[in-house]
Amino acid sequence: MTPSKYSLAASSLVLLILTVGATTAGFPNNPVASPSSSPHPRDFAVIPIPNQLVVDPGSAGSSNLTLASIGGFAGTISLSATISAPNGTAAPTVSVTPSSVRLKAGANASSTLTVLTQSTTPIGTYTVTIVAKASKIIHTALVTATVSDFALTLQPSSEALVLGSSRTSFYTVTSLNGFTGTVTMGASNPLVNVGVGFQSQVTVASGGNASGPIFVNVGNTAPLGTFQIVFTATSGSITHMATLTLTITSAPVPDFTLMTSPVSLTIPDGSTGFVNITLSSIAGFTGNVTLTGSVIPAISGGPVAVITRTSVFLSPNVTGTSLLEIFTNSATPTGFYNYTVSGMSGSVFHQVFGSFTVASSTTGDFTVSANPSSLTIPQGSQDRDFLDITSTSGFSGTVNLAAFVAPPGPFLVLANNQVTLAPGGTAQVVLAVFVNTTVPVPAGRYNITVTGSTSSLFHQIIIPVTVTVPLENLVLVSASFQPTNITLQVQNTGSTSAGLVAYSVQDKAGDTWQRTGWSGPTIGPNSTASSILLTIGVSCPSCSYTGTPGAFNQFIPGNVYTIFLTSARNILYKFTATYPSTTREGLLLESYTFTSGTNLTLFIRNLGNISVTFTSYYVKDSSGNQYALTTWAGPTINPNNTAPAVILIGSSCPACTLVGTAFTFTPGFSYTIVIVTARNNQFSFTVIR
Secondary structure, three states: OOOOOOOOOOOOHHHHHHHOOOOOOOOOOOOOOOOOOOOOEEEEEEEEEEOEEEEEEEEEEEHHHHHHHOOOEEEEEEEEEEOOOOOOOOOEEEEEEEOOEEEEEOOOOEEEEEEEEEOOOOOEEEEEEEEEEEEEEEEEEEEEEOOOOOEEEEEEEEEEEEEEOOEEEEEEEEEEOOOEEEHHHHHHOOOOOOOEEEOOOOOOOOOOOEEEEEEEEEOOOOOOOOOOOOEEEEEEOOEEEEEEEEEEEOOOOHHHHHHHOOOEEEEEEEOOOEEEEEEEOOOOEEEEEEEEEEEEOOOOOOOOEEEOOOOEEOOOOOEEEEEEEEEEOOOOOOOEEEEEEEEEOOOOOEEEEEEEEEEOOOEEEEEEEEEEEEEEEEEEEOOOEEEEEEEOOOEEEEEEEEEEOOOOOOOEEOOOOOEEEOOOOOOEEEEEOOOOOOOOOOEEEEEEEEEEOOOOEEEEEEEEEEOOOOOEEEEEEEEEOOOOOOEEEEEOOOOOEEEEEEEEEOOOOEEEEOOOOOOOOOOOOOOOEEEEEOOOHOOOOOOOEEEOOOOOOOOOOEEEEEEEEEOOOHHHHEEEOOOOOOOOOEEEEEEEEEEEOOOEEEEEEEOOOOOEEEEEEEEOOOOOOOOEOOOOOOOOEEOEEEEEEEOOOOOHHOOOEOOOOOOOOOOOEEEEEEEEEEOOEEEEEEEEO
């Protein structure tokens, strides 16, 4: 945000005035008297350009005061300024430099009005009165100084995570009193083996807000206890901080979550706005949660917040709902407001913030809704939702759409990222939700946030998604080959037992060994069978064979085979397994996050067929400077698993060896990370901050 913003509406008028000489003229905020009986009336005008300033707290704004001679006026003009402000506040101060100006006949002169604010100056609009005095002549001019700001909130402001877990939350930057600009986020994170990632910048429109995700990943060796992570939002001279309280435990802590939907809405005056409240039990929490709601600012005749169900009882690991109603009437002042919803149960307290705009009922707008309003999707499948974007009060134009899910898991696809609405029209967009992704999506609760925005309007809805466990669901954990048999390790992630009654094994040419009437094992819910023996060829006299005679008599190292298992419910499961020619290590960098200039967390998947242990790493910048840690006690990753690896440099790594010049992770630059395993294999990854 620039130090000051203003309107140049008066500039063309000033140029016209300065050319008319003795002609009688009127100026903004400074009417000139009608000509007297004197044939040559002498006077002057004082014109502030601009006459409207927007100033950040802790910065200054200025206006050029142009003094114009009229009717041959010449003389000394003294200038002073005062500002209206409530007593006892850290109000802006004003000054005029120079405070005395010598004006020649038919000429112009200038001075500068400066409005200086403090970091504690309250937001609001202040009136500056400029007094210009000459012999027997006094003129005044007015300048308005608007002090704007923004607010930073975290939703939620406290998190409880167990070792080896992660969670996504949000921060929101809210415009106050017309603030507009780009806000840059930063965070302090002194914790080892705790990764903190977040969207680094958001752009806020006047009277609106913008949100960004915060991702916290707690490693298996992170310290236990309660810690504070301070987030800093900066724009120009404005800086605000908000603290995330992070509790790390070795076992889940009973708690509840509190969420609202939508986070932002528009309410026509005389109407009622509705905000859904969802509470979820965590780690067996049970008890009554008392809900309260409020509107900020609370003004006479302003909106009123009422919660329809002020007490919600939560049983272990279930959800509860309530509703926040925001009432307005035809006399409610239009503008931007915040709402709050607080939940308390004993010593456990959570509070969330949202925003809404009270708009004139004749102002064009649009709404975003979802049909259905929530989804339930079994693991390994997919579903879709229909988004309706509807014009209200004659709105027309293009609406930008976006969708993301928290915590990460399901994969989202929007059929269109933009829709164009005619007055009174509706557009429908399909949102596809996939939970049959390559990496299995854990069962549980997720929230899809859908946003619709224009240059001046913003709406957001949340679609709850529940990923359920099928009655039975078999997952191949591992496969071990012998020439005529294969031993499977299979996990049942379903809620009921699965009995196996048939199998078949197929090579890449389609040649197949099949066994029906098989009395295979029964795998209980959430259990793993580690010794499922499948035989082929001479080891399976009960098998039938189809395909090229003699082509598939035994398993061959290096080949890929397709395995089909049939359960007693006649559900067919298909798996693929490779008979490895040798033991091998294979690593994939799935994602990464920079938590500071000396701290990087890599999320690495083991694609090989053996466990991998890390023993050292090397970090090199684009100039060839390098940090090395050759005594690293890195993580051990089992096959087909993902684990975080924390890479430290500089001041965060006193045991590191530096070759070249010291450096830190700098935004926009790339770095090469080389990881060495216990088998002395090296894997290289490139990351960009």
